[in-house]
Amino acid sequence: MSDLPKIGREAVRENRAATAGKAKFIALSEHIIDQIRQGELQPGDQIPSENELIKTFTISNTTARKVLLEIESKGWARRVKGKGTYVLNRTEDHHFLRTLGSIYATRRGFHDSLIAEGFTPKNIVLEKTILPDGISTEINGRHFIIEGPTLKLHQLRYADELLIKDEVKYISLNMCPKIDRIPTEVSYFKVYENNYHLKITEVQQTLSVKILEPNTTNFDLGKPTPVFVLDSAIICTNNKVVEIERSYYHGDKYKFAVIANPVQAQ
Template sequence: MKSFSIQESKRNMKNSSPKYIEISKAIIAKIEAGELLPGDKVPSENELINMYKISNTTARKSLLEVELQGWANRIKGKGTFVLNRSEDKHLTRILGSFHAIKESFSDNLVKEGFTPKNVTLEKTIIDSGISININGKNYIIEGNVLKIRRLRYADELLLKDETRYVSMALCPKMNMMELNQAFLKIYEDKYHLKLDSVQRTLSTTVTYPEEENNYFENNLPLSVFILDSAVICENQKVVEIEHSLYRGDKYKFSIHTKPQLISEKK
């Protein structure tokens, strides 16, 4: 969750309005300033109680006011999350953040106020292995590979044509599982794999209406992002290879770089 300046918010509060109104305005101000982004979690009731020394009722009314004003969406058992209010409904995703990669595609959409839908086109086992070249290096999964191709929708609009290849040697019987959570969490929680890194490249292309296997239903040429990636374990074995297409008129990608990575390149 993004940092929340308590003192600044307190200074801006006016005594003329009910406290829950002023707290809700402080939260909304953080959203408008970009300090809380679509999908980010808003401070919880307990956090607001500790910040402002208020009652449960005031904290609850503060969050409800933010929701009623159309800035956030409460998800039972998870919290209150900032809605996507951009006019063009662009989705911004972070590249380079391991935490962001581990979040579920569908859960992220729900947090931003969309209704997700997944359509599985293919779920088969291929026995010839798979390889991909990323940044000039070949990444290989040998033996049996689970191929999963899914169409990922938000409010009935196709956003992502996703194809993943998973090592059956590292993830046996994954073909029999319900794949309702982020794959990286499945690798860690179900198969107890220790993940080392995710290598990714992002490129662009244009897809045309008449192209075979084009599911975007575009009437005009459409720009798409191509995301190729390989998930590598600590023993340097490749557990997953991905080749996915993202709708170019609905996505923005943000680059996340740690200071130590910059130092290493100098």
């Protein structure tokens, strides 16, 4: 089973009385739509595939296909060819919801997340430079260092022609040689794992807020506007840092959520 959001059998059983007399695909589609409404499935999350629905609910492939088509036809999801079916962004003013602490969301990448939510992404690269020296940062009271040489990648991220993220990444060329030749719209997290076979052990992130004045930034602002400032570091085996990032997110367009993993009582 993949690391996609799960749909429990018990929840479906609880709804059977309410859905008696309905076609099975309608009952299951309504259950998944309820999960979207309640926030259990967020914009950009992948809905279980036909095979996962068949395995979880012991239904035919025809029924599973109808479930996904029903959810899509009602405007709750969108199929991306060759990738799957994703929850669309239906929030007021199309706020983008991003979850800190979600490895699934980080692995998916910014570009693919926008496509999954129904937006048209665009990247403008402002700088792509190889720095001979390293880079360091402090996050959550810890000091993180990338030894040189380092790739500096500065790009602007757009959704439907609206600039929503000003992003600067620093990537270790010792750990990822020739990564500067890879297209910038990819999920670098996946590249680290799949191309360079790195084992990601930790992602450290901090989120702060800063007020930007008009004409002092790449954002087209008509008045002082808050932006979210995200600092992050991706750490691999033996505490080696493969990536450091500082990004500015348009404050009027973003909401952030946090995943908490409470420690079990002993």
